Amino acid sequence: MEDYKYLFKIVLIGDAGVGKTCLVRRFTQGLFPPGQAATIGVDFMIKTVEIDGERVKLQIWDTAGQEKFRSITQSYYRAANALILVYDVCSQATFDSLPQWISDIESFAKHKVLAYLVGNKIDQINSREVPSYIGKQWADRFEMRFLETSAKDAENVDILFYDIAMELTKDAREKDKLESDCTGFNISPNTKTINRCTACFKF
Ligand SMILES: Nc1nc2c(ncn2[C@@H]2O[C@H](COP(=O)(O)OP(=O)(O)OP(=O)(O)O)[C@@H](O)[C@H]2O)c(=O)[nH]1
Numbered sequence: 743m744e745d746y747k748y749l750f751k752i753v754l755i756g757d758a759g760v761g762k763t764c765l766v767r768r769f770t771q772g773l774f775p776p777g778q779a780a781t782i783g784v785d786f787m788i789k790t791v792e793i794d795g796e797r798v799k800l801q802i803w804d805t806a807g808q809e810k811f812r813s814i815t816q817s818y819y820r821a822a823n824a825l826i827l828v829y830d831v832c833s834q835a836t837f838d839s840l841p842q843w844i845s846d847i848e849s850f851a852k853h854k855v856l857a858y859l860v861g862n863k864i865d866q867i868n869s870r871e872v873p874s875y876i877g878k879q880w881a882d883r884f885e886m887r888f889l890e891t892s893a894k895d896a897e898n899v900d901i902l903f904y905d906i907a908m909e910l911t912k913d914a915r916e917k918d919k920l921e922s923d924c925t926g927f928n929i930s931p932n933t934k935t936i937n938r939c940t941a942c943f944k945f
Pocket residue numbers: 756757758759760761762763764765775776777778779780781782805806807808862863864865866891892893894895
């Protein structure tokens with residue numbers, strides 16, 4: 743049996759060509775693939791990381807950005823523990839598509855899913871079309887976390903995935919603790935009284 747404490751599903755979405763596959767390959771394989779082909783449908787890769795001494799397995803789903811695959815890729819949103827919405831900082835058009843992606847998240851993902859907005863390709867300094875502060879403003883408006891990355895130069899890529907892994911692990915631990923604290927009725931051996939876990943009460 744594989745040895746890990748938690749398994750989380752992370753799904754990358756965003757327009758075609760923004761660099762989703764390159765981000766995943768940079769993180770999972772430590773490389774920037776030359777001439778990366780467009781994704782067909784959905785692909786996935788695995789990486790196990792260590793968070794505070796515990797092994798956490800990340801199942802990373804890389805979806806195709808092309809419109810024709812949209813109905814297939816939308817079916818993957820529901821299972822996501824975290825979503826990464828990627829645009830290309832050198833392409834205003836990919837930033838202008840964000841409202842459509844947000845609407846898809848609202849329609850298909852879990853309520854209040856952990857969501858990141860990521861502006862990729864920051865290595866192309868002279869071709870930038872979307873300033874950082876615009877991306878950040880947009881992320882704040884939709885209560886998303888924000889990062890800018892370069893899959894090519896490996897900038898902020900590990901930070902992105904580790905940040906997600908840490909956040910999801912923290913949530914999972916809190917949930918575990920609540921469940922172990924909350925065993926319903928329990929009998930205290932000293933006082934011989936029956937206590938009701940307060941977290942079990944629902945008003
Ligand atoms: N300069 C630069 N180019 C990048 C970066 N990330 C990806 N690219 C290039 O952008 C192109 C598209 O990258 P992909 O990773 O295939 O993009 P995608 O979002 O997965 O595209 P689809 O699979 O069609 O949805 C490729 O030519 C990559 O080499 C980056 O950080 N910097």
